[in-house]
Amino acid sequence: MKQYHLAVIPGDGIGPEVIAESEQTLARIAEIHGGIRFETRSFDWGTERYLREGALMPADGLSILEHGGFDGILLGPVGDPRVADHITLWGLILPIRQAFDQYVNLRPMRLLPGVQSPLANKRPQDIDMVCIRENTEGEYAGTGGRIHQGTDNEVAIQTTIFTRKGTERIIRYAFDYARRYGRKKVTSATKSNSMQFNMVFWDDVFRQVAADYADIAYEQQLIDSLSARFVSRPESLDVVVASNLFGDILTDLGAAISGSMGLAPSANINPERRYPSLFQAIHGSAPDIMGQGIANPIASIWSGQLMLDFLGEHEAATLLMGTIERVLADGQVRTPDLGGTATTKQMGQCIREQLQRE
Structure with a gap:
């Protein structure tokens, strides 16, 4: 069995909500596949840490990520109205991109079936x-x-x-x-x-x-x-x-x-694999809906799909992408950004149930 070690940084605002759905979906993919397994380690790096300690991540944060044996990094959105955006950007994501030579930012832009x-x-x-x-x-x-x-x-x-x-x-x-x-x-x-x-x-x-x-x-x-x-x-x-x-x-x-920022994934890639690559939805932390459980988790889940593809798990990546497309095409479960009333958890659960049926 192939085991992957992932660093998980939920981030700010709706980040913990959408990242939780990504983690559960990857776990379901691993269960269905049978030949892969994900082991995660979570880090509380973000604005709350900055407000407590004056830095979004510890001084040795980059070293922890580099030497922790991680195959990938899942990152939630980072940003908070209490802290200037240039501080949060230069306090976490940009140092990771530059230190880990993640010189490719890959962003699909697709109108998925069932989305207007x-x-x-x-x-x-x-x-x-x-x-x-x-x-x-x-x-x-x-x-x-x-x-x-x-x-x-x-x-x-x-x-x-x-x-x-x-x-x-x-x-x-x-x-x-x-x-x-x-x-x-x-x-x-x-x-x-x-x-x-x-x-x-x-x-x-x-x-x-x-x-x-x-x-x-x-x-x-x-x-x-x-x-x-x-x-x-x-x-x-x-x-x-x-x-x-x-x-x-x-x-x-x-x-x-x-159709929605809630559908937009990204991969920050070091193609030579000298460092772990990072996968993150491109939307912001949306503090206005934080805690309401209505954020669309698909951008974060799709970012996990990009990670699967980068790791060489093409079968699992194809399965997950196809499932996302079928759930959206069916149109029965939609978060408010897509004109529906479903919660973050309901959308994630719908994707996982559809995975089970594939």
């Missing part, structure tokens, strides 16, 4: 995209500073850093992904008309890498018109490769046109 898009007359085959987002440098490199704060001479600088290594490997990953999953085209998000150094460099590397993939069509498009294309012609897009900031924005838009 806010875009008129769109069918599941019309919205089926994947964003491959650079995840460790670019606009979120963390380089910059502020001086003369509170004066008329105050200056703030945030530097975007693109390296050849970082840019080439994420673009190459996008083309490899397209080839591996039978996708036909890679679109690069750029802004090289106004950003004449870093984005022109990005474009150059994109064209150089694309030349190695004669079987994959490619194009580049300015980020502003590409954002409009997400709304006006999503069916014309397939794999999108983007910088850290552009990918972050595009994938929230992609989630919105796919």
Whole structure:
């Protein structure tokens, strides 16, 4: 039997609620499969810890995750109105991404069966995209500073850093992904008309890498018109490769046109597997509905499905994805974000019961 060790960080707000459903669903998958088992270790890292101790995770948190023998990390949303967003972001998720070289942020954007898009007359085959987002440098490199704060001479600088290594490997990953999953085209998000150094460099590397993939069509498009294309012609897009900031924005838009942020998963991947990869729903901590038990757990459960696929458990991953699709297509159980009245637990239980019937 193959045993996987998972670090589980429930996070803030609705995080513990949706992560609990993810854990139970993985346990059910393991039970049905019979050849895998998940052992979890939970960490109370997040805003409550910050308010108690001044840090979202302990000083040796990264070392604990690196040397704890973990095959993956399940993370809930992190954020709380009592603490500034840049503190919570730089206190947990960004240090993990950068320290563990999780340079691929993979975000599917799909209109699943039975879900209605806010875009008129769109069918599941019309919205089926994947964003491959650079995840460790670019606009979120963390380089910059502020001086003369509170004066008329105050200056703030945030530097975007693109390296050849970082840019080439994420673009190459996008083309490899397209080839591996039978996708036909890679679109690069750029802004090289106004950003004449870093984005022109990005474009150059994109064209150089694309030349190695004669079987994959490619194009580049300015980020502003590409954002409009997400709304006006999503069916014309397939794999999108983007910088850290552009990918972050595009994938929230992609989630919105796919019916709900509650359906949007992500994988933060170190492809070389030198470090554990991290899997997390892209939605926020939703403090306004925390504790009400009405959050949609599918984004978190789907993130677990991405983990199964990354771990090589393709049969289990296919089973879980198919089950999610069937539950949504059936339409009998829907959380409020999808127009229903089901609770978080009811949605999770429905998925697990359907798994049992497969």
